[in-house]
Amino acid sequence: MTTFAAINLKELKEHESFKSLEEMDKSIYQYIDHIRHDVPQSVIDVLLCLGRASLRCIGLSFMKQSTMGNMTGYSRNTINKALKTLESLGIVDSVRTQTKSGRPSVKVMRILPFCLETLHQKITSTESNKPNGDNELNLIDEFEPILTESKKHLKEDSIQDNIDEIPFEQLDYSFTPKNIVDEAFIRTAKPFFSAAKIFELWGIVKNVMKQRKLKIVSKDVIENVNVAFKTTVFMYKANRIKKSFKNYFFGVLDSMLATVKRKEAIENGMNDIVFYNWLN
Template identity: 25%
Template sequence: MQIASADYNAMKQLKTFETKEELNNTVRAFLYHYKHELTPAAILTLKTISRFALKIPGVCWAKISTIASIIEKSSRTIHRALKQLEDLGIIERLKTIRKNGGYGHPVIIIKPIPGLLLPDHVTSDVTSEMSHRQNTTNTDMTSVQSAKNDSETEIFKTESLRVNKNNNTYMHKREIDEIELDSNFVSKEVPGEFVKKVKIAFDKAKQIERLWHSTKVAFQKVWGPCRIDEKSLELVFEAWNKTVKKYKQRKIEFNKIPGYYYGTLYGMVYDEKMSIYNKPQIPEILRYDFIEGESL
């Protein structure tokens, strides 16, 4: 199903709840039953979506970038969270089409789940209340500013039963999965000076390790199996500085940096080898010490 972007009347037709209380209770019940299966990012994403889905109960038109900014996660993390929530059946994403053609950002629908209820013995810490929002006749559907300015509901935590040790382990695994492997996780094989140099452009461990691999390949292509010593690192850093300068001069694009760096370093290593092999040789006769009677 596709709807026109910024069409408020079409949005109203997507309403999935009659009242804000119904929406709130559905989200609370879902979190009670499925919290152990959700990543922390998915939980925060669902709570944030529910706050934006009050004007038309169940319908959220906030942009991914807005949600990411609010919960301080990357857009990629939000997409993964939405995928998980969609797989569990609590939300649905619908494409929108702009008036001038092309797709707009998707509308996120929170769906009722029949039979999903909170047990009688479970109560919220504080009675959940849905805040009143002023009716707006001229709604800017491309902005969520009004949603942020209005007082918003908070989905309060529910008092749940103790989870067993296996569920605790599962949750810890989820949290670990969310960790970004930055420069602190780079293999010890990569010199610290190299990491410090290149992390101004590439801060992920995998990116830095891939760049170091291309560094080793550049030397091996010229010298064969070899060890990159301190003197060789001087060439490495000179090649990197040339690459950064070229980018700063806007002569190469950012995604071309690894390839340009490799080509520059390879050329420098090759030139160094040629300078050694082409170095003028001293004739043997000039190496003989006629005074001492032995070769120098």
Template identity: 25%
Template sequence: MRAGNIKQFTRFSQFTNVGEFNEHKKNFLEDHHQLFTKSEFMAFELLSQYSVVVPGVANAKIDTLVERSSEKGAGVSRASFIRMLRKAKKAGILVVYKTYRSSGGFAHNVFVFQRFDPPSETEVIHRENDESAGDSKAVHAENETETINLLINHQDQKINIRKENVQTNTTPVNPSLKDLDETFTPGNVPNEFIQAVKPFYNRAIEIYRFWQKARLAYIKYTFDMPLEFMVPVVIDAFKTTVFHYKHRKIKTTFVQYFYGTLCGMFGVQKRKEHMAKKPRYNWLDAVECE
């Protein structure tokens, strides 16, 4: 990526204004209140202050940020900035791109803050039959052959009760976020993706969270092709995750495994895109006729 003015990187911003950026940053810090040390938190806040011209995007060298912190009396060390960046990237709130001068050599970094929605009020995955710690190995082996139901059946029943109450009661109903089904999913989520996910996760907030993870993985690879043209890859990653979940191969959460699987698939797509740009050597034209 070529170095340049901050306006050059507007396309990376995920926020419409500074207020929206601050709201997502606040949600992240509330959910990860023990992630940073005091000095790392100061580094995070300083970087945020340099991300308002283009909401959520900053272009600066780490040494420059360290120097600015000293001028403001904060005195954050370079090591603290490095630790903060490492933690922020791992937590998924920050993506860092390197830029290069046209004459060659490394220039400044481009720091891109990611959107962070509060955790869903519903659990991500519910199994049809919960296993207890005292289950025998025989019962455990038997359960592995059973089909795992990813939908939240008992909550579906609650919603049906609410629907019946609406028909018999004139009192206005104010459904919570967890009660909204897939028809309430924001319009920027492709319908093909919604249809693929809803048999397993039929809440709008859950489907939207998966798509946000897909956007996060997409941004890491700076594709030339828009994400909307790569929906089949995203769906394939989701189906792969479901397959491994049903075989109990997942050691982390379902969402984390989906994100990691998609990053791997996007890595393959990026290599294909890169190879397609390379000029091919025409050895037939290179042969001299005698």
């Protein structure tokens, strides 16, 4: 059990980040709602663990990493990575405590109040430092990106002065390039995702099509794509997805487009259909 005798609690109370437990809980679940698609489950579990351990001084957790590991079942290395992720996203920071005599004491983790603008900035900054924007985007690393003009050229036009002020993630579905993403898929995905996410998910579609050697987005293909997307949304809402939304969508879609390819091969009278490798 953590002891508080050596810590100056009166001084520490000044670092409390919330006025009530209800306020802290609201921020925690707002964070979870916005990051759950983009981080491992361990990050969510560690954040919840910090919340449960931040009751005496609201928002401040004295819990050791080893204790977090015992409570969550994760290794100390995983706990450490999760804490670093939370810090990099601006969800938590650390406070160096002092004893009553003024000497340095333990480091305390502090949950910060939810701020959507700060979170988006942190996520954008974190993703920009990754080769593919997200570790999970290895699935679509061969998808050809849109080439954009440099900021220097954009700023020459006064009409476009505000373009750098609006984060990419805040563009609504209507900005999704219809010359790249099928309109039927945009209509299906628009209630749930912004243009950035729709474009990202379409990259997964193109990658699966390439693996299954499907060159045309036929009516049969897009119908199965939309069914795969709706299935993934349903399973996510039912809390049945253990990994990430994108990986689950990839798996369902791959299975469904394998069936489309098999049907296409039969209709084309493939002579060696019996020996076709459907797993690749």
